[in-house]
Amino acid sequence: MTSDELIDLEIKLLMEGIYQVYGYDFREYSEASLRRRLLQWLSGSGFASLSLAQSSLLRDRELFATLLRGITVNVSEMFRDPPFFKAIRELVVPHLKTYPFVKIWHAGCASGEEAYSMAILLEEEGLKGRFRIYATDINEEVIRTAQAGIYPLQELQRFTRSYQQADGTGSFSDYYTARYDRAILNASLRENIVFAAHNLAVDADFGEMNLILCRNVMIYFKQPLKERVLGLFDSSLVPGGFLCLGTKESLHHRRISDRYEAITPRMQIYRKRYAK
Amino acid sequence: MPNSRGGHFKAVVLGVSTGGVAALKFILGALPPDFPIPVLIVTHITPDSDDSLAVLLDTLSAIRIKEADEMEAITSGTVYLAPANYHLLVEREHLLALSIDPPVNFARPSVDVLFESAAEVYGPALIGVIMTGAGNDGSNGLLKIKNRGGMTIVQDPADAKMDDMPRSALHVVKADHVVCLKEIPALLMRLIQRKP
Numbered sequence A: 001m002t003s004d005e006l007i008d009l010e011i012k013l014l015m016e017g018i019y020q021v022y023g024y025d026f027r028e029y030s031e032a033s034l035r036r037r038l039l040q041w042l043s044g045s046g047f048a049s050l051s052l053a054q055s056s057l058l059r060d061r062e063l064f065a066t067l068l069r070g071i072t073v074n075v076s077e078m079f080r081d082p083p084f085f086k087a088i089r090e091l092v093v094p095h096l097k098t099y100p101f102v103k104i105w106h107a108g109c110a111s112g113e114e115a116y117s118m119a120i121l122l123e124e125e126g127l128k129g130r131f132r133i134y135a136t137d138i139n140e141e142v143i144r145t146a147q148a149g150i151y152p153l154q155e156l157q158r159f160t161r162s163y164q165q166a167d168g169t170g171s172f173s174d175y176y177t178a179r180y181d182r183a184i185l186n187a188s189l190r191e192n193i194v195f196a197a198h199n200l201a202v203d204a205d206f207g208e209m210n211l212i213l214c215r216n217v218m219i220y221f222k223q224p225l226k227e228r229v230l231g232l233f234d235s236s237l238v239p240g241g242f243l244c245l246g247t248k249e250s251l252h253h254r255r256i257s258d259r260y261e262a263i264t265p266r267m268q269i270y271r272k273r274y275a276k
Numbered sequence B: 001m002p003n004s005r006g007g008h009f010k011a012v013v014l015g016v017s018t019g020g021v022a023a024l025k026f027i028l029g030a031l032p033p034d035f036p037i038p039v040l041i042v043t044h045i046t047p048d049s050d051d052s053l054a055v056l057l058d059t060l061s062a063i064r065i066k067e068a069d070e071m072e073a074i075t076s077g078t079v080y081l082a083p084a085n086y087h088l089l090v091e092r093e094h095l096l097a098l099s100i101d102p103p104v105n106f107a108r109p110s111v112d113v114l115f116e117s118a119a120e121v122y123g124p125a126l127i128g129v130i131m132t133g134a135g136n137d138g139s140n141g142l143l144k145i146k147n148r149g150g151m152t153i154v155q156d157p158a159d160a161k162m163d164d165m166p167r168s169a170l171h172v173v174k175a176d177h178v179v180c181l182k183e184i185p186a187l188l189m190r191l192i193q194r195k196p
């Protein structure tokens, strides 16, 4: 066995242990990214190998929390992929407007940037008071960050540029207050967002959603876990509802794909067909 | 582990930055359509680029060139480019993986991320190539390829449009071959056809 194969084995054993002890299931995550993240955690941990760390990780919840942070890289940004948000505005919002009230699920919302972007977009489109966003993530720590809605000021430049490229109709600076080196998003944006912990690998579906966004979350999953999560989304979406994936993800060759149609080329926005 | 169609190499990984488009046009244009192993490429492009570089290179070359899709099976005779704003990695089962983990060496995609994950999967059956570019992305990855017994090629800094990346790589790794751009296609052909 080469040293790389040995590391793969250690990862497998550790992930099994973590599942049994803590209930977090990373056994079906893509191993290339997982390995990179675990080795990065290991290099700062003081342990010489994952096997040596395992004994402590399975007993010490605090230590495990640091590993969890390392495994679930929670990177996100506001209005990431502006053309995507533009397409939501032009192609999805007109349908949403036909409902008295719409429910939206951001699965794997990380620190909340995407959910806040959606809240801004919907308010600008006149849907204020007529929507609720459920924003969930496996990582409870990051959910707390999302709830606070405070981001490093240096990121706001990029967020502002993306907001404009996504055809924002207002002035982005109206949505936050700058304090020292941080930007605090307006509390009113949060009124229609519910942040909650939810694990796509083990938890149940959410009922009656009109729009589900799960972007850049399933790229880290192997096929069987992807299929499970898509099944979860399928049973949570109303007929005529929309499912949005990341720019490099697609429903091609998936079990649920016959029930969906892409509403625009190049963008990963799918609409669930009405039953015949 | 001899490869049925020639030498023992199973993949080429290539990293390039500033000056990369011209260099890629040349190298990919010179590869035959039946090049017997896959080629995985990271070039530093701006985060909002679409797949037009892959499309352009594809029309200019005989070999098939495309942007990498997530969990796509890696096939021979195909060149895969990392998409803008995503890291490209290799899975054990010889699938391509994408990630939006933070930039490495200020880059996403990063050459180090591709090289390191490919070295872990292909070991001695990998050829790594570093070409023109600013910065030092790829040096650590090339070292990992070397340490796993793979073959390392660096474009001669004197021949590179921007010599930082090759120079940095040569600082970190004693490369197996230091050659001019125009010699790289023939060198690759020679290496993969050589019996182990």
Ligand SMILES: C[S@@+](CC[C@H](N)C(=O)[O-])C[C@H]1O[C@@H](n2cnc3c(N)ncnc32)[C@H](O)[C@@H]1O
Residues within 6 Å of the ligand: A072, A073, A074, A075, A076, A077, A080, A107, A108, A109, A110, A111, A114, A136, A137, A138, A139, A142, A198, A199, A200, A201, A202, A214, A215, A216, A217, A246, B100
């Ligand atoms: C890369 S972020 C994507 C954030 C955002 N959707 C975007 O595209 O900018 C991926 C998020 O998925 C979360 N995640 C990973 N596995 C999960 C699971 N099993 N259930 C729910 N969330 C998960 C991570 O914690 C992380 O915050």
